[in-house]
Amino acid sequence: MSIDMSQFHQTFFEESFEGLGVMESGLLNLDVGTADVDVVNAIFRAAHSIKGGAATFGFSSVAGFTHVMETLLDEMRDQRRKVTEEAVNLLLLSVDCLRDLLISARDGSPVDAPRVVDMQKKLENLLSDKKEGGTCVDQHSKVEKEHGKGWDIEFIPYVNMLITGNDPVRMFGELSSLGDMSVKVDSSKMTGFNDMNPEECYFSWKISIKTDVSSEKISEIFDWVDGECDLKITQILNESDKELIASNDDNPDHYDGIKNKDDHSHDLPKIEEKRLSSDRRVSSSSVENSSIRVSIDKVDDLINMVGELVIIQSMLAQLGKDFDNSQIMKLRDGLSQLERNTRELQESVMRIRMLPISFAFNRFPRMVHDLSKKLGKEIELKMSGESTEMDKTVMEKIGDPLVHLVRNSIDHGIELPHDRKAAGKPSTGLLHLNAYHKGGNIIIEIRDDGGGLNKEKITKKAKDRGLIKDDESLSEEQINDLIFLPGFSTAEIVSDVSGRGVGMDVVRRNINDLGGKIEVSSFEGKGTTFTVRLPLTLAILDGQLVSVGDETYITPLVSIIESLQIDEENVNIIAGRAEVYKLRNEYIPIVRLHEVFNIIPKNKKLSGGLLVVVEGDGKRAGIFVDDLLGQQQVVIKSLETNFKRMDGVSGATILGDGTVALIMDVSGLIRLSHQYSPSNNRVALDHVKSAA
Amino acid sequence: MSVMQNITNDEKSEINSGANQYLTFILAGEEYGVDILRVQEIKGWNKVTPIPNTPEYIQGVINLRGTIIPIIDLRCRFGLENISYGPTTVVIVLKVVGGGGNRIMGIVVDAVSDVYNVSLDEMKQPPDFGKVVSVDFIKGLAAVSEKMVIILDIDHLLNAGVMVSDDGQIH
CATH class of the missing domain: 1.20.120.160 (HPT domain)
Known part of the structure; x- marks a missing residue:
C-alpha cells in the first residue's frame, strides 16, 4: 500500500x-x-x-x-x-x-x-x-581527509526496528545514490520459518561504499533509526580506486545533497552545459502557483450567500408552480432579492481573488537591504497601506514593474550619504511605498527623498538622442514624461542595477496593459514620486450603456465625469471643424462617436443627443451619443483571443440578451478622434473598401 | 463487379495516401471545401455586433457560449456580390491555426453542401492566374464526381491581411 x-x-x-x-x-x-x-x-x-x-x-x-x-x-x-x-x-x-x-x-x-x-x-x-x-x-583537515574516500558501515538493526516503520530498503536506496556500494548481509540470526515473526528484523548488514561525502551525510541517512540499531561508520583506508575518485572530483554533483536521487545524476554533461550557458538560470518551466489562501471568513460569507440563493430559488420555484397574476408582487420581490443576492455573491467571489498588497511589497525589504549595501547607500524603507487588497492577477503582473521602480529609486534617486549631507539632508535616504484605494482604483506610490529628476540632463539627453527637437521647449510635466520613452536612461554609468535604458518604457507598457497608468512628479533636490494607478480587478467593470444608431457601447463608469444634455449655445466650432463644448469654465473637445466608429446615428444634430464627459490619460473629452441606456456590471471578454486588438475598444461583453457589446477604451478613443478628422475618415474608409 | 472493384480501389487509395474529409459549402454557385477537422460547428446566421473601423468583410463579432468570435463574410472577402442572407445562410465556425496560437472564427457562406473524402493524389494544384486571382489561400482543386471542389487553406485565408497584421488597416 x-x-x-x-x-x-x-x-x-x-x-x-x-x-x-x-x-x-x-x-x-x-x-x-x-x-x-x-x-x-x-x-x-x-x-x-x-x-x-x-x-x-x-x-x-x-x-x-x-x-x-x-x-x-x-x-x-x-x-x-x-x-x-x-x-x-x-x-x-x-x-x-x-x-x-x-x-x-x-x-x-x-x-x-x-x-x-x-x-x-x-x-x-x-x-x-x-x-x-x-x-x-x-x-578543515578532517574534511580534506574525508574527501575522496569511502566508508565501511556496519548496520545492525534491533529486532523491532521494522515496527517503527523504518524500511532498510529505502535507506539502502539512499545510500546507493551516494556512490558505488557493496552490501553483505548477515542472516545468521535468522530463525526457522515457524518461529519467525514477520514484523521483526533478523538481518544485519555490512556495507562498503565508495564515495567522497562526509560521515555526517552517511549517518544522516540513519537518523531515523537512531536508537534502534547499532551503527558503526569507519573510513576505508586503502585508496585503491584513485581513478574513480579523481573523476568524482570533476563532477559538479559529487555531493549527495545535489543529486536528484537517480534521474539526473548521470546526466552530467547536460547539467554542466546548462550551467555554463546561463550563469544565472531563470527557471524555465515555472509552474504558476495555482492556489490561493482564503481566510475562513470569506468562505463563510460565501456559504451563507449560497444558502440564501438556494432559499430564493426554491421560493421562486414554488411561485412558478401555480402562478397567477395575483402573485406578481411576490414574484417581483423574489426577483429583486435574487438580484441583490447575485450581486453580493459576485462581490464575495471577487473578494476571494483579492490579496493584500503586502504580497507584492514583501520582497522589498530584502531588495532594499541588498541593494543599498551594494551601492553603499543608507536607505530606510517605509511601507504603508500593505493591507490594501487587490486582484491576484493584477498583483502578479504588477510585481516586476514595481521592482523596477524601486530599483530605480534606489539607484538613481537616493544619493550617496556624503552627497546627501552636502545637500543638507540626513545621510539616510527614505523610500516610501504606499498603497491605497481611490475611486475604483488602487494607487501605489513609490516616493524617495533623493535628488529628483534632473530636468536639464533629461532634456539634453532627449535632444542628443533625437527624441525631441533642439528648439522644442517643454513643460515640466512633459520633461518628466520623457523618461518613459524607449531607450532613455540618464545614468552616467551603466550599472547592473539599472541604467541600461530598458525599463521605464517597459514599466509603462506593462502598467498600461493592466489598464493602469503611471505618473511621475519630481522636485529637484527633494525627491521623486511615481504614482501607479491600477484597476481593482481585470474581470468585471461597472459600465454605462450608451446607444448610437443601432449599436450599444459600454463606457467604463470610472472614466465618466458627467453626462449632460447639449445646449447648442455652448458649442463652438473651431476652424469649421473641431467642435468644443463650454462646460462651466472649461472647453472640452466633442468626439462624435458615430464619426469615430463610422456608424449611422439616429441624429447628427448635437441638440438631439447627449454628451458624456469622460477623462482618459488626463485628457477630457465629451463623447456625443444618441442616448444613455443604463448602468450595469459587465464581465470583460477579450477581443484579442480570437480576433485582434482594436483602437478605441478595450474589450467586449455579453449583454443580458446574449448579444455582444463593445467596451470603449476612453483614452484610445480620444487618441483616435485626433487622427480622424471627418474628411480624413472618409478617405481612409474608401481606401479600405477598395482593398477588400 | 467493376463497381465493387472501384470501391475497394478507392478505399485502398484512401488508406495509402491518407485521405482527408472535407466539408463543402456553396458560395455563389461554386463549391468550396474546408478540412472537416477544423470545423467546430455549423450554426444559423444571427445578428452580429459590428466592429468599428474594420474592413467590410469582417461582419463583426458574436457570442459563442461566452467567447467572442469574429465573423467573416466570405462572399465579401472574395469580392463577390453581396446577397441578402436567406434561410440556408449559415456560419461555419472554424479553428484557425497560426498568428500566435489557435483562434476560433466564423465564416458566412450561402449554404452547406456535403462531406467528401479527398486524397492528396486527387488534389491538383490550382493554375496560376497571375494577378487576376490570388491562389495563396487555395490548397488545391479536387474533382469529386464530375464537380470541382475548391479546397481552401483556411489558415492562410483567415490569417492574411487585416486579421493579424496591421497591413491594410486604416490609420
Whole structure:
C-alpha cells in the first residue's frame, strides 16, 4: 500500500516558499549582536518544517542543505552563538540558495551544484569557526581527509526496528545514490520459518561504499533509526580506486545533497552545459502557483450567500408552480432579492481573488537591504497601506514593474550619504511605498527623498538622442514624461542595477496593459514620486450603456465625469471643424462617436443627443451619443483571443440578451478622434473598401 | 463487379495516401471545401455586433457560449456580390491555426453542401492566374464526381491581411 505523495507536493512547495519568506523577513529584522529569541525561533521553525517536509517527500538535497542552516540557527536559538552580521548575511544567501533548490526540485530542472556546495561549505565553516582556532583547523583537515574516500558501515538493526516503520530498503536506496556500494548481509540470526515473526528484523548488514561525502551525510541517512540499531561508520583506508575518485572530483554533483536521487545524476554533461550557458538560470518551466489562501471568513460569507440563493430559488420555484397574476408582487420581490443576492455573491467571489498588497511589497525589504549595501547607500524603507487588497492577477503582473521602480529609486534617486549631507539632508535616504484605494482604483506610490529628476540632463539627453527637437521647449510635466520613452536612461554609468535604458518604457507598457497608468512628479533636490494607478480587478467593470444608431457601447463608469444634455449655445466650432463644448469654465473637445466608429446615428444634430464627459490619460473629452441606456456590471471578454486588438475598444461583453457589446477604451478613443478628422475618415474608409 | 472493384480501389487509395474529409459549402454557385477537422460547428446566421473601423468583410463579432468570435463574410472577402442572407445562410465556425496560437472564427457562406473524402493524389494544384486571382489561400482543386471542389487553406485565408497584421488597416 503506497500513498501517492506527489499529491502533497504542491502544498509542500507552497508552504516552503512561505517559510522562506518568513525566514527572510525574520533575518532582516534580526538586530546584529542581540538575538531576539522570538525572531530566531520563528526562523528556526520555518527552516525546521522545510527540512522535515523535504525529507518526507524525498527531496534529500533540500533536506540536507536545510539541515546545516538549521544547525546554525539552533545554536543562535540556544544563544550558544552570537548573531553576527556575517552569519545573517550568510543565512540570507542560503535562503536564496534554498529557494533555487526548491524551484529545481519542483520543476525538475538541474541544480546549480557548485553554488550549493560552496554555500554549504561556507555554512559548515561558520559552524566550525565557533570552536577554538585549533579545532577549526582540525575540522578543515578532517574534511580534506574525508574527501575522496569511502566508508565501511556496519548496520545492525534491533529486532523491532521494522515496527517503527523504518524500511532498510529505502535507506539502502539512499545510500546507493551516494556512490558505488557493496552490501553483505548477515542472516545468521535468522530463525526457522515457524518461529519467525514477520514484523521483526533478523538481518544485519555490512556495507562498503565508495564515495567522497562526509560521515555526517552517511549517518544522516540513519537518523531515523537512531536508537534502534547499532551503527558503526569507519573510513576505508586503502585508496585503491584513485581513478574513480579523481573523476568524482570533476563532477559538479559529487555531493549527495545535489543529486536528484537517480534521474539526473548521470546526466552530467547536460547539467554542466546548462550551467555554463546561463550563469544565472531563470527557471524555465515555472509552474504558476495555482492556489490561493482564503481566510475562513470569506468562505463563510460565501456559504451563507449560497444558502440564501438556494432559499430564493426554491421560493421562486414554488411561485412558478401555480402562478397567477395575483402573485406578481411576490414574484417581483423574489426577483429583486435574487438580484441583490447575485450581486453580493459576485462581490464575495471577487473578494476571494483579492490579496493584500503586502504580497507584492514583501520582497522589498530584502531588495532594499541588498541593494543599498551594494551601492553603499543608507536607505530606510517605509511601507504603508500593505493591507490594501487587490486582484491576484493584477498583483502578479504588477510585481516586476514595481521592482523596477524601486530599483530605480534606489539607484538613481537616493544619493550617496556624503552627497546627501552636502545637500543638507540626513545621510539616510527614505523610500516610501504606499498603497491605497481611490475611486475604483488602487494607487501605489513609490516616493524617495533623493535628488529628483534632473530636468536639464533629461532634456539634453532627449535632444542628443533625437527624441525631441533642439528648439522644442517643454513643460515640466512633459520633461518628466520623457523618461518613459524607449531607450532613455540618464545614468552616467551603466550599472547592473539599472541604467541600461530598458525599463521605464517597459514599466509603462506593462502598467498600461493592466489598464493602469503611471505618473511621475519630481522636485529637484527633494525627491521623486511615481504614482501607479491600477484597476481593482481585470474581470468585471461597472459600465454605462450608451446607444448610437443601432449599436450599444459600454463606457467604463470610472472614466465618466458627467453626462449632460447639449445646449447648442455652448458649442463652438473651431476652424469649421473641431467642435468644443463650454462646460462651466472649461472647453472640452466633442468626439462624435458615430464619426469615430463610422456608424449611422439616429441624429447628427448635437441638440438631439447627449454628451458624456469622460477623462482618459488626463485628457477630457465629451463623447456625443444618441442616448444613455443604463448602468450595469459587465464581465470583460477579450477581443484579442480570437480576433485582434482594436483602437478605441478595450474589450467586449455579453449583454443580458446574449448579444455582444463593445467596451470603449476612453483614452484610445480620444487618441483616435485626433487622427480622424471627418474628411480624413472618409478617405481612409474608401481606401479600405477598395482593398477588400 | 467493376463497381465493387472501384470501391475497394478507392478505399485502398484512401488508406495509402491518407485521405482527408472535407466539408463543402456553396458560395455563389461554386463549391468550396474546408478540412472537416477544423470545423467546430455549423450554426444559423444571427445578428452580429459590428466592429468599428474594420474592413467590410469582417461582419463583426458574436457570442459563442461566452467567447467572442469574429465573423467573416466570405462572399465579401472574395469580392463577390453581396446577397441578402436567406434561410440556408449559415456560419461555419472554424479553428484557425497560426498568428500566435489557435483562434476560433466564423465564416458566412450561402449554404452547406456535403462531406467528401479527398486524397492528396486527387488534389491538383490550382493554375496560376497571375494577378487576376490570388491562389495563396487555395490548397488545391479536387474533382469529386464530375464537380470541382475548391479546397481552401483556411489558415492562410483567415490569417492574411487585416486579421493579424496591421497591413491594410486604416490609420
